[in-house]
Amino acid sequence: VPLRKGSQARFDSLQSDFTALLPGVVAGALLVCFVILVAGCLCCPYHSLKNLGQSNGIALSQKTYYNLPRSSFESDPIHSQLNRQFYEAEVQFDRLPEIHSRKQSDLPVDRVPHPAYFGQVLSKQFVLQEWLDNNFNRHHIHYLKEIGNGWFGKVVEGEVQQSDEDQPQSRVAIKILHEDASPSQHNYFLNELEFLRKLHHPNILRVIGQCLEEDPFLILLELVSVDLKKFLIDSQSKREFLVESGSLLRMAVNVASGLWHIHEQGFIHM
Numbered sequence: 001v002p003l004r005k006g007s008q009a010r011f012d013s014l015q016s017d018f019t020a021l022l023p024g025v026v027a028g029a030l031l032v033c034f035v036i037l038v039a040g041c042l043c044c045p046y047h048s049l050k051n052l053g054q055s056n057g058i059a060l061s062q063k064t065y066y067n068l069p070r071s072s073f074e075s076d077p078i079h080s081q082l083n084r085q086f087y088e089a090e091v092q093f094d095r096l097p098e099i100h101s102r103k104q105s106d107l108p109v110d111r112v113p114h115p116a117y118f119g120q121v122l123s124k125q126f127v128l129q130e131w132l133d134n135n136f137n138r139h140h141i142h143y144l145k146e147i148g149n150g151w152f153g154k155v156v157e158g159e160v161q162q163s164d165e166d167q168p169q170s171r172v173a174i175k176i177l178h179e180d181a182s183p184s185q186h187n188y189f190l191n192e193l194e195f196l197r198k199l200h201h202p203n204i205l206r207v208i209g210q211c212l213e214e215d216p217f218l219i220l221l222e223l224v225s226v227d228l229k230k231f232l233i234d235s236q237s238k239r240e241f242l243v244e245s246g247s248l249l250r251m252a253v254n255v256a257s258g259l260w261h262i263h264e265q266g267f268i269h270m
């Protein structure tokens, strides 16, 4: 229906008034938004302009604000302090297993509660009788020299007489549990033995036998005659040759291959 003349004039004047007011309305709305934004920033304890960029010496970008309780955003200084503590303790990691350095391993045994790789408590207890069937006769072992020291005690190089007396004697490494070991230390020793016995890999030392019928308990291991650390130090002048010939890479691959086997059996070497 066409508008009558008077109505058309009123509509035109309203339209021109609205067009004149529009920039003012938009500017006012923007101003209100800006004020709310600034007030919000100033009231928030963690995002305040004072803290922007730096808080406790740590750049804010390094922090996460996930899972902060609502009260974190209160400006009350006590709450703010508590929440800050909550925030510091926000990331919780599982405890790592205890690891004893070589230096600590040299401490008297009563000061180091267990070997590094067994963590805290052993649940498995062994029935010694089960091990004695394959016991090696310790009277066939001839000790030569000490070659190392670990949590369990000394490691000695020795010779063993083969069951066939015509065979030459074999060199072995003998891990000797110290004689005054406690029952739990005996148990750790047997756990280590069981662990070593489960591993069958060309890059992992073989267990040759054990002597468990009396103290000291012994584990006979394949002897490593090469000292890798000494070899690497002595070979410093041939470094490039070792790299180019692929020797170092082969060593690394062999170590990784042995570790892979250990991991497949459910163990971690530390």
Ligand SMILES: Nc1ncnc2c1ncn2[C@@H]1O[C@H](COP(=O)(O)OP(=O)(O)OP(=O)(O)O)[C@@H](O)[C@H]1O
Pocket (backbone or CB within 6 Å): 105, 115, 116, 117, 147, 148, 149, 150, 151, 152, 153, 154, 155, 173, 175, 205, 221, 222, 223, 224, 225
């Ligand atoms: N089969 C071996 N052949 C040659 N040397 C060995 C052999 N086994 C151990 N050793 C030497 O004896 C040292 C002590 O070995 P051992 O296995 O008792 O302790 P570890 O592996 O050093 O750690 P831990 O004290 O936790 O048992 C080694 O660092 C190494 O020098």
